Amino acid sequence: MRLVEIKEGKARIFIPDPKEYEKNGKFDPSWAPVFYNPRMTFNRDISVIAVSVISPKSIIDALAASGIRGIRYYLESNSPIEEIIFNDKSKVAVDLIRKNVEVNGVKVAKITNRDANSLLYEVITDYVDIDPFGSPSPFILSSVNAVKNGGHVAYTATDLAPLEGSAKKSCKRKYDVNNSKLSFSKEVGIRVLLSKIVREAAILEKAVEPIFAFYNDYYYRLIIRVTRGAKKADESIEKLGYFYECEKCGFSGSSKDPIEKCPRCGNKVKISGPVWLGKINDDSFVHKMMDYLQNFSYIKNFEAISILLHKILQENKYPPGYYNLEFIASKYKINVPAREKIIECLGEASQTHFSSKGIKTSKSFDEILECMKTLANKV
Ligand SMILES: C[S@@+](CC[C@H](N)C(=O)[O-])C[C@H]1O[C@@H](n2cnc3c(N)ncnc32)[C@H](O)[C@@H]1O
Helix, strand or coil: EEEEEEEEEEEEEECCCHHHHECCCCCCHCCCCCCCCCHHHHHHHHHHHHHHHCCCCCEECCCCCCCCCHHHHHHHHHCCCCCEEEECCHHHHHHHHHHHHHHCCCCCCCECCCCCHHCCCCEEEEEEEEEECCCCCCHHHHHHHHEEEHHHHHHHHHHHHHCCCCHHHHHHHHHCECCCCCHHHHHHHHHHHHHHHHHHHHHHCCCEEEEEEEECCCEEEEEEEEEEEEHHHHHHCCEEEEEECCCCCEEEEEEEECCCCCCCCCEEEEEEEEECCCCCCCCCHHHHHHHHHHHCCCCCCHHHHHHHHHHHHHHCCCCCCCEEEEHHHHHHHHCCCCHHHHHHHHHHHEEECCCEEEEECCCCCHHHHHHHHHHHHHH
């Protein structure tokens, strides 16, 4: 395997030379013997900042591939990390991790060549990172099991089709959620993932609190805090419910139990659930990330991260779900007014990072419609 050296953040790592695995001039990171995807740099940049805020003493990079994530946590997070377990079931990956750990002087590394699940049932740590191909579902129970009381787990999910309701059967299999493709499916997806995590954690009498969650490019990233206690686990479950959306009048909302008819026009609704209906971001955690970000002016995505964190804080004020302006406009056969104008008209409203067509607000559907119609008439 020919290697090339690349730089990401403060790490210099060796990866398989992509040129060797090109097919017809194209390259997909999954074609190389060890996975490294530069499109995930944003995910790793922002995770380095989150880990700095969390400040864990021990970390498990359970699906480590080249080791880039754990290495960057060691080199770049503000906190003194005492142990990082780098794990991958691939022997080739583990050999490369060994090299990369040495090159970057990671003094606290333990490297294992195990199935992540069997490893996670044997260890106890402050922070687990689950960054799989596709769905993190197979690793939820074991990762929640592996963290101490008050510990954290971070998940990446790239299986958007089931999470957003395009692949319904797959969503039922992997997340045990009856999902429909709703006009605000980008936000539904992360709430489907959280719903599964909450229910899996409850088996272990652990409660889950999301502290940081976002959507970017082709994946979700979610960080949860896990606490022990059957009662607390029950309280987490209480925050599950259902989204509905009316195909006729476009009205949408959430309810504790599934409903069949639109509360506005009486038509049949599409539903998705059970989904997490609590907050998905913790304001004080996001504020701390903004403060810490100032120490990371060297990272590639500094500006983009700052924009995302500001958006998240704005949208975190509003109830779950967003309004897809194109969807509503199509129902009423009106032009889509500029998003900023609608936000201005409503007053209490914000953009959402989930969609450039969406707004979040605590105002009613009819108030939104009124603003949209008034503005559309002015166009
Ligand atoms: C998407 S890659 C990880 C990427 C890496 N975290 C990064 O930031 O570049 C997923 C890795 O998980 C490993 N893997 C898949 N299933 C596994 C399992 N059950 N146990 C341990 N490793 C596994 C694969 O060999 C692959 O290296």
